[in-house]
Amino acid sequence: MPAFHRRRPPIAASCALVALVTAISSPAWADPAPSYAQLLARLDQTPAATEALALEDAAEARVRQARVRPNPTVSLEAENVLGSGPFSGFGGADTTLSVSQDLELFGRRGARIDAARADARTATLRRDLAVVDAAGRLALAYAEAEAAERRAALADETLTLTLADARAALVLVEEGREPLLRGIQGESEAAAARATADEAAAERDAAFARLTAVAQLAAPVTSIPATLLDQTPASAAAAAEGPPTVRVAEAERQAAERRIAVERTRARPDISASVGVRRFEAEDANAFVFGLSVPLPLFDRNRGNIDAARAEFRAADARLASARQDAQADRAAAEARLAASVSRVRAADAGVTSAEEAYRLSRIGFEAGRISQLELRATRTALVSARTAAVDARLARVRAEIDLARQDGRAPFEGPQ
Known part of the structure; x- marks a missing residue:
């Protein structure tokens, strides 16, 4: 046994070394990210919103062009x-x-204008949906970054607790109240905790990078000072006009119906009128000339384009029916997930409180020699699991709020848009 002690490095020195490495490798975050509300206010600067706005401007320009006579x-x-x-x-x-x-004649110009207006309305609704989707992506990236930051902090705290337990185990080993195996196990747990902390830090940095990209920030995100995970979801009722996806599908169906009218007018004769003056050099005289030009619909009656427009209308009608069914199911699922996640957060918080008290009592009992290191390790593991579950529950609540906000046509954690 004494020879074995000489071959082993002192456990206290190992623990001190790990603690020193932890203190050195922990970065000092200095540049906090803007709050979620601040990022939401500049959502129109994101590429998705810019693209949707440009497509809406193009549709409005086509409406102006449709009003122009040939x-x-x-x-x-x-x-x-x-x-x-x-x-x-x-x-x-x-x-x-x-x-x-x-x-x-035959309503050709009016049908063309109506079709362009229907396309413009569709583009406007698509822009609104794109803004809602962009807000959802922003909220998810913000919440995931905050959750990753909390997990990294939890991993660091777990490492601190593991080191403290290892040092306490060393004291008991030196006093002969625990076998040397317990000290070796403490070193192993400390090394595993260090690896977990490093992995959590890497995940945190990756989540910060994703948030920087989604929010289009000039400087990289280094910390999340304003919480979104703890924010209460907005209690907004369903939009009176229906979910954005259904409104887009309805607008697409209307636009397809307008295109049928356009193709029907193209099947009718395209009449042109002319007026002019003719000069007769031999008689040194002038005369007016009037005329009408009417194509004979012998070969091309635009039947193919009319049938194609009707088929596109049937497809748009089917998409609308599918969108209504999906929206109804998605809203019911989102409401159920949000209610479940709210209950899960309350249960997780109660579990954290209980786990903290259990670990405190077990630590007192361990230092007094009344419980073993295995029991202390079990309560510490339960505490880590409870805190991780609390973070996961809050992230699930954010995801449920994002899904419900999309059905309501609003930004997550905000009122109706």
Whole structure:
């Protein structure tokens, strides 16, 4: 046994070394991230919101273009010129200058404008949905970063507790009240806790990097000073106009219906009127010219495009039915998950309180020699599990709030938009 002691390094020295490494490797976070509310206020600067706004502007521009009438056509014709006999040169020329205009009869222009307006409304609703989705991604990235930060802090605290338990075990080993095996186990637990703390720190840094990218921040996020995990979800009722996904599907269906009307008007004759003046050089006289141009629908009656528009309308109608069913199921599921997560948070908090008291009492009993190190380790493990479960419960509550907010058409933890 004495020889074995000489081969082993002192446990106290090992614990002190691990504690020193912990203190040195722990970074001093200096640049906190903006709060979730501040990031939400600048959500329109994100690429997704910018893209959706640009597509809405494009749709509005197409509405303006749809209101514009077609340009008139100016034509100049010369007859009976550069021939033979009396038609040589330009002396007997008949010259006609005319202007023709597409009349856009049979509701062609109105149907075109209505279709463009329907597309613009769809683009507006898609923009709103894109903003809601962007807010959900931001809330999730913020909550995950905060959860990763808490897990890293919990891992550091666990390492501190493990080192303290290892030092207490060393004292008992030196007093002969515990076998040397308990001290070796303490060293092993401290090394495992150190590895867990390093892994948690890496996950925290990765979550901070994701938040920096999602929030489009110029400087990297280094800490989360304002909590989102502890924030109470907003109690907002369902939107009166329905979920955003359903509204988008309804707008797409209406736009598809408007395109059927456009294709039907294209099947009707495209009548053009013309007016002009003709110059008769031989008689030194002028005369007005009037005309109408009507295509004969012998071959192309636009039936293929009409059938295609009808098929697209049926597809849009099917998407709307599916969107309504999915929205109803998703909302019910989101409400159930949110209620369950709220109860889970309360239970997890109660579990943390109980686990903290159990560990405190077991630590007192261990130092007094009334309980073994195995019992102390069990209560410490239970405390770590309880605190981890509390963080997981809060993150689940945020996810449930994000799902419900998407159905309500609002940003998470905010009122109706």
